[in-house]
Amino acid sequence: MGTLHFRRVRRAVSFLARPLLFATLLSVIARAFLHTTTKPSPSPPQLTKALVVASTSKDNTSWLASIPRREGGGGGGWDVFHYVVDAPLSPGLAVPANKGNEAMVYLTYIVAHYDDLPDVVFFRHGHHRAWHQGGHDAAAQVRGLRAAHVAAVGFASARCLPGCENVMTVPGVPGRAVPLARFGAPGASREGMLATLLAEFLGSRGEEVPRRLAAPCCAQFAASRAAIRARPREWWARLRDWLLHTPLDSMASGRLMEYTWAIWLGEKAE
Numbered sequence: 001m002g003t004l005h006f007r008r009v010r011r012a013v014s015f016l017a018r019p020l021l022f023a024t025l026l027s028v029i030a031r032a033f034l035h036t037t038t039k040p041s042p043s044p045p046q047l048t049k050a051l052v053v054a055s056t057s058k059d060n061t062s063w064l065a066s067i068p069r070r071e072g073g074g075g076g077g078w079d080v081f082h083y084v085v086d087a088p089l090s091p092g093l094a095v096p097a098n099k100g101n102e103a104m105v106y107l108t109y110i111v112a113h114y115d116d117l118p119d120v121v122f123f124r125h126g127h128h129r130a131w132h133q134g135g136h137d138a139a140a141q142v143r144g145l146r147a148a149h150v151a152a153v154g155f156a157s158a159r160c161l162p163g164c165e166n167v168m169t170v171p172g173v174p175g176r177a178v179p180l181a182r183f184g185a186p187g188a189s190r191e192g193m194l195a196t197l198l199a200e201f202l203g204s205r206g207e208e209v210p211r212r213l214a215a216p217c218c219a220q221f222a223a224s225r226a227a228i229r230a231r232p233r234e235w236w237a238r239l240r241d242w243l244l245h246t247p248l249d250s251m252a253s254g255r256l257m258e259y260t261w262a263i264w265l266g267e268k269a270e
Contacts, residue, residue, distance in 0.1 A: 052109045052123045063139045098250075102125060119224065120151055166214065228265065
């Protein structure tokens with residue numbers, strides 16, 4: 001009787017244990033399969049970045065020492081191009097003429113590095129703090145730049161304030177435009193010169209010349225490689241040639257460039 005009872009108990013235990021053993025075996029097989037076939041998702045590649053700085057020898061640019069540099073050809077840090085317009089640090093960081101304020105530096109960098117541009121370029125002045133930065137520290141602005149956002153949208157101003165200070169109507173009547181050779185002449189209006197500049201560098205390529213545009217102050221911005229290369233190197237070189245030879249002084253020519261950087265880099269106007 002005892003032996004029979006023991007056998008019955010053993011059969012019952014064996015019957016109940018089989019599903020558990022089967023489930024355990026399936027779990028082990030599944031884990032082994034997933035381990036061999038599923039690979040961890042790779043980390044997104046870090047974007048390459050260049051910081052292009054325009055300064056004079058009088059500017060205190062010591063803040064640049066705190067900018068993390070790119071190492072080993074990878075992303076993460078910055079490649080820094082510091083152009084001291086009146087005392088170049090090296091032949092590769094010289095401008096053809098100290099004219100047009102920061103615009104000459106920016107255009108010189110684009111022309112020289114067109115074929116090896118990084119994903120994102122941050123163009124800015126050499127000063128550490130300025131009224132038009134809203135009290136922000138230059139180094140903090142650089143470190144805080146969202147490179148992925150710039151790469152996605154193409155252009156982003158560093159003037160992080162609502163609205164645009166420079167809102168202008170571009171004359172559509174040809175008679176109100178100012179010939180390039182008369183830029184700076186008595187009676188040459190800012191709007192008239194702007195109309196001519198836009199027509200010369202947009203209209204000549206079949207692009208529509210805006211009739212109204214708004215631009216943030218002070219020509220500090222980030223741009224993507226795609227936005228820069230949307231125009232050929234020869235176009236940028238021609239724009240720099242205009243800046244070199246215009247009769248306008250640096251303040252006036254640099255101001256016209258300040259108004260138009262966003263347009264050159266693909267932003268839409270009315």
